[in-house]
Amino acid sequence: MPSTAKLALDIETVDGAIPDGESFDAADSTHVELFCVCVGFQSEPGAAVDHEVFFRRGWGPAAELDVLERTIDWLETRPSKTLLTYNGDAFDLPHLRGRARIAAESLGDRADLVHRVERVVDGFDSVDLFPDARDAYEAVHGEWPSFEDACRACDVGVTRTELEVFDVHGVVDFPAHRPTADAMKPHFIGSDVPVVGEIYLDLLEAGATETKTFRELRAMLEHYSITDVVPLFELADRRPFEDAITAAP
Template sequence: MGRARLAAKNLGAQQSLQVELTIFLDTIESDDLIHDAWSAYGQYTSLEEACNRAGFEVAETRWTEYNHGINIDELRAPRDRGTPELLSSDVALLGEIYLDQYDADETDTRQFHELEEMLRQYALSDVEPLFTLADRRPFDNPCR
């Protein structure tokens, strides 16, 4: 119920929308791959490792390949600096920058479009492997 309440609040919605969102979120089905992947490849196997073991690579989004004008290393925790791939921890910060630019009507710049494309590619590379992995079940190479 927390997600629905927050979504409705952020939309400035009425109570009925909160109820509708709660019903929707409570009734959608989820196909969690983690248990099948851990059974086949070992507990705490990462998504990337499960995909590799299932026979395909997960695409990486390299932040240095986009002309967005942001030095992401300056925004990162010291332990993550120097990593060429966009990390999930980067997305919240970049999303905030993206939304600030959008709100300021700064969407007609090359930097904005590059940032938007980078975030889009990251989102795709984060979701597409889940569908491919799901289609590869049952997984080969079980640990047992």
């Protein structure tokens, strides 16, 4: 097994069914559902990154488990035990385990997949880049970094998903669901995923997959997902972050 080979992963979620009286908790796997998973593989530093985005193919637990199965199939065929994430130890990996269990229990089937997800995820050497990036960035800037912040501070290129590139105007009212400070940003951001993801899945369920609207939404979501994974490999190579961030202009 090549010692320099690395895998990377990032999940995107839509909101789950939140019980009355409970506030949304991003760490609670009953409050979110998997929408898509982006995975990447790099055989050695500087090599091209092989990547894939696995989208959910409908509502319901069976579609969610299908995303998990395709993700695990992909990961198992790449020769690496190192898995890169950004805040994955707190978010992505717990939700992969949690949503596998919850979806399987809801469906009343696929306990085998639950065990497989746990075995594969727990078998990786998890390298969560967020804690080290947070500490180094906060020491310089006095705040915690988003993934994009950390990449730019370490001179790692990140391509934004510009809204004007995709013909979704009139389909999604971006300012309406965003925090006030982010309302008019011209690019796709994390808080857009739950809303746009639901629109995407509703169109899919309605059989509208051949429409321009559906294709544009998918292209936008795919671009955003990939830009959260491919730069992880270069960011990992910038460690120690204390040197990379303090040296940044």
